[in-house]
Amino acid sequence: xxxxxxxxxxxxxxxxxxxxxxxxxxxxxxxxxxxxxxxxxxxxxxxxxxxxxxxxxxxxxxxxxxxxxxxxxxxxxxxxxxxxxxxxxxxxxxxxxxxxxxxxxxxxxxxxxxxxxxxxxxxxxxxxxxxxxxxxxxxxxxxxxxxxxxxxxxxxxxxxxxxxxxxxxxxxxxxxxxxxxxxxxxxxxxxxxxxxxxxxxxxxxxxxxxxxxxxxxxxxxxxxxxxxxxxxxxxxxxxxxxxxxxxxxxxxxxxxxxxxxxxxxxxxxxxxxxxxxxxxxxxxxxxxxxxxxxxxxxxxxxxxxxxxxxxxxxxxxxxxxxxxxxxxxxxxxxxxxxxxxxxxxxxxxxxxxxxxxxxxxxxxxxxxxxxxxxxxxxxxxxxxxxxxxxxxxxxxxxxxxxxxxxxxxxxxxxxxxxxxxxxxxxxxxxxxxxxxxxxxxxxxxxxxxxxxxxxxxxxxxxxxxxxxxxxxxxxxxxxxxxxxxxxxxxxxxxxxxxxxxxxxxxxxxxxxxxxxxxxxxxxxxxxxxxxxxxxx
Numbered sequence: 001x002x003x004x005x006x007x008x009x010x011x012x013x014x015x016x017x018x019x020x021x022x023x024x025x026x027x028x029x030x031x032x033x034x035x036x037x038x039x040x041x042x043x044x045x046x047x048x049x050x051x052x053x054x055x056x057x058x059x060x061x062x063x064x065x066x067x068x069x070x071x072x073x074x075x076x077x078x079x080x081x082x083x084x085x086x087x088x089x090x091x092x093x094x095x096x097x098x099x100x101x102x103x104x105x106x107x108x109x110x111x112x113x114x115x116x117x118x119x120x121x122x123x124x125x126x127x128x129x130x131x132x133x134x135x136x137x138x139x140x141x142x143x144x145x146x147x148x149x150x151x152x153x154x155x156x157x158x159x160x161x162x163x164x165x166x167x168x169x170x171x172x173x174x175x176x177x178x179x180x181x182x183x184x185x186x187x188x189x190x191x192x193x194x195x196x197x198x199x200x201x202x203x204x205x206x207x208x209x210x211x212x213x214x215x216x217x218x219x220x221x222x223x224x225x226x227x228x229x230x231x232x233x234x235x236x237x238x239x240x241x242x243x244x245x246x247x248x249x250x251x252x253x254x255x256x257x258x259x260x261x262x263x264x265x266x267x268x269x270x271x272x273x274x275x276x277x278x279x280x281x282x283x284x285x286x287x288x289x290x291x292x293x294x295x296x297x298x299x300x301x302x303x304x305x306x307x308x309x310x311x312x313x314x315x316x317x318x319x320x321x322x323x324x325x326x327x328x329x330x331x332x333x334x335x336x337x338x339x340x341x342x343x344x345x346x347x348x349x350x351x352x353x354x355x356x357x358x359x360x361x362x363x364x365x366x367x368x369x370x371x372x373x374x375x376x377x378x379x380x381x382x383x384x385x386x387x388x389x390x391x392x393x394x395x396x397x398x399x400x401x402x403x404x405x406x407x408x409x410x411x412x413x414x415x416x417x418x419x420x421x422x423x424x425x426x427x428x429x430x431x432x433x434x435x436x437x438x439x440x441x442x443x444x445x446x447x448x449x450x451x452x453x454x455x456x457x458x459x460x461x462x463x464x465x466x467x468x469x470x471x472x473x474x475x476x477x478x479x480x481x482x483x484x485x486x487x488x489x490x491x492x493x494x495x496x497x498x499x500x501x502x503x504x505x506x507x508x509x510x511x512x513x514x515x516x517x518x519x520x521x522x523x524x525x526x527x528x529x530x531x532x533x534x535x536x
Contacts, residue, residue, distance in 0.1 A: 029490060034181040035059045036145040043089060044146050046227040050089040053141075056124075059174040060143050062231070063126060064096025067223035068137030068216065071190060076305055077199055077209035080137060080219045095126045096138030098166040099191040100313045105130060105166045112452045113359070116464070118172060119472040125171045134194055134309050139220055140170055142177045142184040143232040150234035152493045155185045155224060155263070156470075157217060157253075159244030159271065159463065162322045163192040175471035180490035183233035185224060189216035193312055196321040197290065198283035202301045210283050210324025214252055221253075221262035238263045239493040243466045247271020247350075251427070252323050254343035256330055265496045266343070267489065268350040270462055272427040274336025276325040283324040290319050338430035344437045347496040349489070351443030351516075352424040355408070356415040358461030363451055366407040375406045379413055395535035411459055416532050425529055428508045439507040441498050444528060446519040447481055465518070485518060 035058025042060040043052050053062035069081035098105060105127040106117050118125055144151065158165040167186025177184050189195065195213025199206035208215065225235045240263045242250040247268040253259045254266060255275045288298065294315050296303050304312065325332035370378055380389035396409050404412070428442040445465045448458035467473070468482035469489050484503060492498040498516075499505040506514045506524065513527035 029180050029487065029494075034144045035178045036147070037143075041093070042146055044230055046230050047085075048083050049086040051092045052089050054093050056174045057178065058144065059177050060141075060146055060231075061171065061174065062092040062141045063094060063171065064138045065090075065092055065141060066096075066137060067139050067187075067220050070135045071137065071194070071212075072134040072309065074305075076134065076194070077197060077206055077212060079208060079212060080216050083137075083223075095129045095140075095168060095171075096188065097133035097136045098130050098168075098188055099136045100132050100134060100194055100309055101160075101164045101191055102132075102313060103160075103164045105168045116449075116452060116474050117169060117467050117472065119467065119474050121172070124174075125168055127166075127168055130166065130168070134190070136188045136190065137216055137219070138188050139223070140167060140186045141228075141231050142170060142174055144177055144181050144183075145232045146230070147232050148229075149181075149232050150229070150237075151181055151183050151232055152237040152490075153183045153185065153224060153228055153233040153235070153239070154490075154493050155187065155221065155238060155240045157187060157240060157242035157246040157249045159242065159246040159466075160191075161245040162196055162213065162248070163245075163316070165191070165245065169467070169470060169472075172467075172472045173470040176469075176486055176490070179471065180486070180493075182490055182493060183228060183231060185220075185228070187217060187220045189213050189220065192321050193290070193316045193319065194309075196283075196323060197319075198280060198287055198324045198326070199301070199304075200280060200326060201284035201287070202298065208326055208329050210278075210280070210326055211329040214249065214256065214323050215258070215329060217249060217253060218256065218258045218262065221259060225262055236264065237494070239265045239267060241267035241269070241489075242271060243269035243463055244271045248273045248275075248322075251275050252330060254346060255337060255340040257342065258329065260342060263346070265347045265492060266349070267492065268348065268424070268427065269466065270352045270356060270423070272350050272352070272423040274333075274338045274426075275323075275340070276331050276333035277336035278322055278324050279332060280324060280326055286319050286321065290315060293318070338427050339434050339437065341434075344434065347438045347492070348427075348431060348440045349443070349492050349498055350424045350427050350440060351445065353445040353460040353462060353465060354415065355411045355448075355459035356462040358411050358415070358451060358459040359463065361411060361414075363407065363411075363457045363459075364453055366410065367405070367457065370406045370410050372406050375410055378410060382414060392535050395531055399531045408459055415462075416529070416536070425533070429510070429513075432508055432510050439497070441492075441505060441516070442508040442514070443516040443518060444525075446517055447478075449478065450475055481518060481522075484522060488516075 037055050037060040041052050053060050066083045156170050158167050170184050170186030190213045198210030248271045250266050250268050251273050252275050376389045376393050380386050428440050431437050431440045445460045449464040451457040469485050471486050473482045488498040491500050517525050
């Protein structure tokens with residue numbers, strides 16, 4: 001597969017120590033001392049009614065809280081509707097529905113990749129109770145206390161491109177909530193065809209249908225603003241965070257006028273992207289492709305409104321779907337915008353990993369097939385000249401202190417093109433170059449996690465850092481890094497600056513391109529990817 005194809009496939013199909021806030025007379029963040037919930041089934045009162053959750057070692061967990069109304073029937077491809085109040089107390093101890101996607105939450109799998117994401121404890125995540133539905137506007141909340149403590153709030157926006165995934169990863173993040181005294185929210189929203197099919201060229205009433213998945217996220221953030229105080233959080237201290245496709249969703253939210261004021265800082269992980277470049281015309285072409293695939297004439301397109309949801313979902317293969325810059329919800333920018341002026345006041349933490357493609361590649365096969373004698377040929381097979389491939393291999397070998405094996409060097413080369421050359425570094429540079437913008441901090445994960453196929457094949461693969469930041473740790477050897485990263489991320493959520501006493505972290509600027517490199521020895525480096533960019 002060509003390198004560019006790797007990147008496109010990920011976008012569309014994808015897939016925290018001592019703090020300066022502590023003092024000698026008060027508990028320090030990063031220690032498991034928070035979590036004041038005592039009731040077995042804690043109850044909270046939110047705007048739509050009472051909810052009852054569970055108590056996991058002092059952390060209240062509420063699952064499947066509705067933040068919007070039905071999305072099926074007449075509401076298919078329409079903006080989200082308000083949630084309807086209920087009588088009595090709603091049981092929020094079972095996961096809510098996930099979006100239509102022909103998939104399951106990654107944490108549900110007791111083996112392989114799922115085991116890494118659930119830390120070996122799938123029972124904590126409750127994913128076996130999940131089911132797919134168009135009516136998927138629900139969220140999960142973890143809180144150390146149902147009180148007036150006004151804690152900072154982290155809203156996790158899941159990855160999986162714009163096609164798959166759920167917010168259920170947060171259901172294993174009780175350690176993070178407990179250690180950092182933080183409220184955590186995970187959100188489900190419409191995806192793929194139901195979230196991003198543009199019908200505006202067929203009927204003006206559906207002019208924003210290509211962004212309803214993003215509109216769902218805005219409504220979820222409005223729910224947080226209106227309700228999180230009742231769950232121990234501070235609505236003025238909300239940070240949004242996403243990895244992979246979730247990172248791209250965060251980028252889109254930073255360009256949406258309707259999301260302005262709903263969060264104060266943003267974390268973008270292995271998914272930084274320019275936004276606003278998918279035109280209505282390009283999106284309409286994909287809609288025509290879908291209609292042709294289903295055998296529906298354009299004049300009869302409204303048949304889509306009454307088709308069985310599963311039948312519509314099954315037709316999505318080969319249809320490219322992502323947020324449409326319709327000019328109403330998302331402004332259109334020719335070529336895309338890496339640093340929207342709308343979010344100039346938002347501090348940003350952005351980064352990526354050295355070996356993103358490791359999780360998508362047949363590592364056991366690559367180990368056997370790639371040698372120093374044929375690596376240049378294998379690199380050239382990704383759509384470049386032999387001279388270019390030779391130069392890349394030379395540069396990557398010369399600048400790699402780990403002296404990696406041929407297969408690992410190959411993974412680094414194909415990973416850097418898709419995720420770093422046009423991702424985190426570009427976004428950080430674009431924001432740093434603009435006068436008056438809030439600070440940006442950049443990181444780069446070099447830490448080699450065990451792969452899911454063999455403990456001996458280690459690399460910094462795509463999303464391996466995410467559960468560590470959530471304090472979900474399968475391999476004890478990763479515990480120190482997990483605690484360091486989680487504490488820095490929590491410091492950013494609390495203050496808008498990821499620096500901690502243990503890990504001072506200078507911002508990325510045009511003059512000082514500081515990048516925090518997370519590895520066996522974590523350190524600040526000045527533009528560590530410069531040699532690779534030059535080689536490309």
